[in-house]
Amino acid sequence: MALVQALGLSKTFGSVRALDAVSFAIDEGITGLLGSNGAGKSTSLRLFLGLLDPDSGTAEVLGQDARSSPEVRARVGYAPEHDCLPRNVSAAEFLAYMARISGLPRTAARLRASDVLRHVGLFEERYRPMETYSTGMKQRVKLAQALVHDPVLAFLDEPTAGLDPLGRREMLELIRRVGGEFGISIVISTHLMGDVERACDAVVVLDAGRLLRTGPVSVFTEETETLEVELLEGTEAVVAGLRRRGLEPALHGRRLTLEGVSGEDYDTLRDVIVEAGALLYRLAPARHSLADVFTGEHDDERATEAAP
């Protein structure tokens, strides 16, 4: 059974159609809800949490509609995009309180609060008022409060927002740990394709309230038949050698690409590089990126619209 399921889900705010008959399912693991601003990501999360009423369709979490069954939220975590932490309270006190209103007894709530804060790297700072925390620490507390009651599933809305590159990498690693070691399924809402590529197992791509694509991230980023070669010296000699042997490399500065390569072409390339005395820096099959998927979809749409 899918953890999250949208069936014909539509939601309109005034004249803006935030979601337009969207259907998708999310299974266990880490899933990215990817889309640009206004794509309908946050609206989807709020519908799944039962905080909004859909115009039509159903939004189910763990097989239940959270509007009619608020109890299901005892097994669901949520970290919003915006600041949501009280200033003059310590993280330990706040998390214990959040655990209690999620249904944990008092002693268990305190223990879980300390334990989860240790896992997100805030054990030493847990008794400090949260107004003294940096942006990265606050993002970690937001993640911790979503996990403190040991949910089956947690929704994280833009968890890397406002973080510097190092903080972003650490947060994504933490999310991978939560999804792997902790066994808690995660749905990340983000507009950053890099976050999805680095942290997620599956992706649901939304665009202007409609479902664009959905499936495992590996399908979108699988290897292609294009070979990428980067040389520090002797690029021209290698290109000439390859052309002499019937291959047609494309040159992009120091980097050259070979389309539709087979196993024999690898041997040919090796021989040419040796003969030319070139310095090989990198040789790898090219991969698709989610950016290609996005760009491709939009190109397809534009082509369809332009067609008579």
Next chain:
Amino acid sequence: MSSRPAEVFDLGYHGYDGERVGRWARRDAIWRDGIRISLGLGRGVGAKVAPWLLLALALVPMVVLVVVAAFVGPATDPDDFELPSYGDYYEWAMVPLALFAAVVAPLLICPDRRDRVLSLYAARPITPLDYVGARWAAFATVALGAAWAPEIVLFAWNVLDAEHPGSFLRESWDVVPRFLAAGALVAGVLTTLALLVASFATRRAYASVAMLAVIFIGEAVGGIAEENFSGGAADAVSLVGLLQALTDAVHWLFGDELDRPVSGGIALLWLLGLSLVLAAWLVRRTNRLVRG
């Protein structure tokens, strides 16, 4: 060197497989948090000053009067020194209790709004009604304690001071439900109004000023209507002075005879009706705030 054998601790993640408590326990958590906020417990000294000062203002005068009665009273002529009646003391304590509601009650809602914590409550297995109901109960509990404590001190002194405490209790037991009801009325009206006003502000100071404005402008309008006009309309307008209406209703509950344009019974009905309307408005408002 220690002879204790080495231990290996598993610091990996452990899920929670223990008991999960029900909805009442979750409401209880919000209620306890509200009590701690109302009294500044677990906060710095600054957070304790206002609530404890105002609570002391409501209680200490009665304690002082009882102590004076205990040490000085027997030596003086009863006509020179008399303890206040139950209704009279509520009349005096109304101002510190109203100030307490204006200054402290916003702390239960405004910071949650300002820091946008309400979105986290919304994602928990509680409803907006659970949240606001528990917050209301928390502040009402503290306000009830503040309203009842002086009356309990007075009643206890009256029992102890009586020549025959047993017969005094038999004859005067009915004052207990009266002062309990009067305290519940005062605490209920002030709590509901203060939380509703607070739900419209993100800053505590604005909420406090707004609450004081509602009370004192109402008192002024009611007073002008009562002093300068007569007739049914003027009597109705005089009820917007909530502290005066509360005083009238409290005296009516104690059976005191007062020469007022509107009877205490009518004031009581008006306050109960008003509280219901304000409570419904507060629930509706909170529902909007929590669900965003």
